[in-house]
Amino acid sequence: MALPKRIIKETERLMADPAPGISATAHEDNLRYFDVIIAGPTQSPFEGGVFKLELFLPEEYPMSPPKVRFLTKIYHPNIDKLGRICLDILKDKWSPALQIRTVLLSVQALLSSPNPDDPLANDVAQHWKENENAAIQTAQEWTRKYATA
Amino acid sequence: MSSATVSDDDGYTVTSDFEDYHSDDDASVDMDYDYELTEDYELGDEAHKQHLKAHEIEFRVVPLSDILAEQSAATTQVAGILGLSAENASALLRIFKWNKEKLLERYMESPEDILQRAGVVLNPVQALAWHPPNDFLCAICFGDDSTGSPFGLRCGHFFCHACYEQYVTQKVVEEGECRDILCPESGCSVVMDEQAIRRTVKPTAIEKYQRLQDRAYVSDVDSLRWCPAPNCENAVECRLPHSCFTMVVPTVLCTCGGKFCFGCSLDDHQPAPCGLVKLWQKKCADDSETANWIMTHTKECSNCQSTIEKNGGCNHMTCRKCRHEFCWVCLGSWTEHGTNGYSCNRFEDSLSPDVQDQKAKSRASLERYLHYYNRFTNHEHSANLDQDLYVQTEKTMEDMQRTSELSWIEVQFLKEAVDVLTSSRTTLRWTYAFAFYLASSNQTTLFEDNQRDLEVAVEALSELVEKPLGRDNIADLKAQVLDKAVYVRGRREVLLEDAAKGLAEGRWEFLAPIANPAAR
Secondary structure, eight states, X not given: OOOOHHHHHHHHHHHHSXXXXXXXXXXXXXXXXXXXXXXXXXTSTTTTOEEEEEEEXXXXXXXXXXXXXXXXXXXXXXXXXXXBBOOGGGTTTOOTTOOHHHHHHHHHHHHHSOOXXXXXXXXXXXXXXXXXXXXXXXXXXXXXXXXXX | OHHHHHGGGSHHHHHHHHHHHHTOHHHHHHHHHHHHHHHHHHHXXXXXXXXXXXXXXXXXXXXXXXXXXXXXXXXXXXXXXXXXXXXXXXXHHHHTTTXXXXXXXXXXXXXXXXXXXXXOOSOHHHHHTOOOOTTOOOTTTOOOOSSSOOEEOTTOOEEOHHHHHHHHHIIIIITOOOSOOBOSSTTOOOBOOHHHHHHHSOHHHHHHHHHHHHHHHHHHSTTEEEOOSTTOXXXXXXXXXXXXXXXXXXXXXXXXXXXEETTTOSBOOTTSOHHHHHHHHHHHHHHHHHHHHHSOSOEEOTTTOOEXXXXXXXXXXXXXXXXXXXETTTOOBGGGTTSTTOOTTSOOGGGSOOOOOHHHHHHHHHHHHHHHHHHHHHHHHHHHHHHHHHHHHHHHHHHHHHHSSOOGGGGHHHHHHHHHHHHHHHHHHXXXXXXXXXXXXXXXXXXXXHHHHHHHHHHHHHHHHHSOOOTTTHHHHHHHHHHHHHHHHHHHHHHHHHHHHHHHHTXXXXXXXXXXXXXX
């Protein structure tokens, strides 16, 4: 099936005008599959890290949300060890007016503000709630260990 | 006065005696009563109510077309009162679960809040005043829409018509959503009203949308339930308050032939109330593995110990080997059955004497449970076998019709008998669940007597139905079967009547608290 105009345009814009700290590159052999790199936001435990993600646009996109997953290990209450992300706009709050860019910006924002009250990785969330400083320290260690190029 | 009352069934007597009655207050009361009795068929629902037996409830089967009509009548009424369009009225009714009074009351308090919740815009001129910006670019397809005019709700978020159509179709057809379809813009909470939906999608999706709304109507309205039978499009209306479902068993019969409980949508489970059924099913789910282990598929002849497999619905077994006749259920000799000594249905408490030992106690309780469970499942099994038998008999009859002068129609009485058997076995099944939870008392003994009478009658009928059919015996057999079927039906009525009355009067003493699962 031919690639919808929307996806072509989105890809063009992502290349021409990338969001700060985010890069998304489509695979040459599958234009619905993107390699994503997000820089750890400043003032966050992930500062200095470079996180790799994969993003896939399903057949129904933009009526259905893209599928996004972290490939780099990360210590975050809303991201589990398989890299799956708990983010409302990727699920029931998806709107076809959202784009790859807005999704990735939301993921970046999630790194800045972890939400242990709506956890995906329960052990991490509990750690975060009981001893935030220690949890942040672990997150920093993981960032150094796994997310530095 | 009493003689005048007797002659009342003749209309002339009523009018001629009217003045005589009038002088006497008591007599006029009597007359009213008689009037209703004689005229009941013309009085319709009111009189019909008086003829209901204790185990019957008032209900109405509502076909899909009537549901639609009711829905539109309610909509029209509210639209008239509030001066709204039909679409807007139905949107408001939907958020109030079709409770007209509540809607009107709240609407009078704060119309704006209600309208906003339903996503209704009252002033269409204002709504149409929204125009897409000159540099319109659809955020869904990234096109500037040269094909048609963009569409937007009052929130001012515009998308091209094709994208809107795709969006709404996806919501309706794929996700089965018919209520909260929001503006496609991220974070926008403006609800699409019916008019907007109709303007954006194709007729097939509108059809689905309409169907979803009808479904939603029935699940919204507390007095309506869908018939659970597959492919049946009827709903049943029962106006009894759900709180009384501990005191009545609301069994309803759909015009499709399906009999189900209005309280829990399960198959007919009279005389047991919904709460008891729930307890019993939980108990069976927990304990049935043990029961299965204990209850094997075969039993041994109580005389010669040959292994016996049950091959028919009738519990009267005759051992092939030693010709010993016994009851499949209790393995007792059949000579005791069908006489006053019949006690197969009753659990003998004396068999489990007061033992202090905990182990013996739990054994006794398992034994007690198995007693009821075995009989419960046995009737289910037997009912299936009865059905098989009927199918078989019908086939033989078709064969016979070809080879002899006996016609298919002559064997139809068997169908009726099997129907009576099936419904009675269903009732019997649930009497065992019912009896399991009954504390032993005089009332319970009476219940068990009724249960025994029905069971004896059912087994007798089952045995008759199993007899081989021939040209010579058919007339005789027919008379016997019909006779027995009438009797079985009568016994079933007696049992259900007594159980239902007891339930309504709170006469039964249950061993476990019976909840009301129908409260939703």
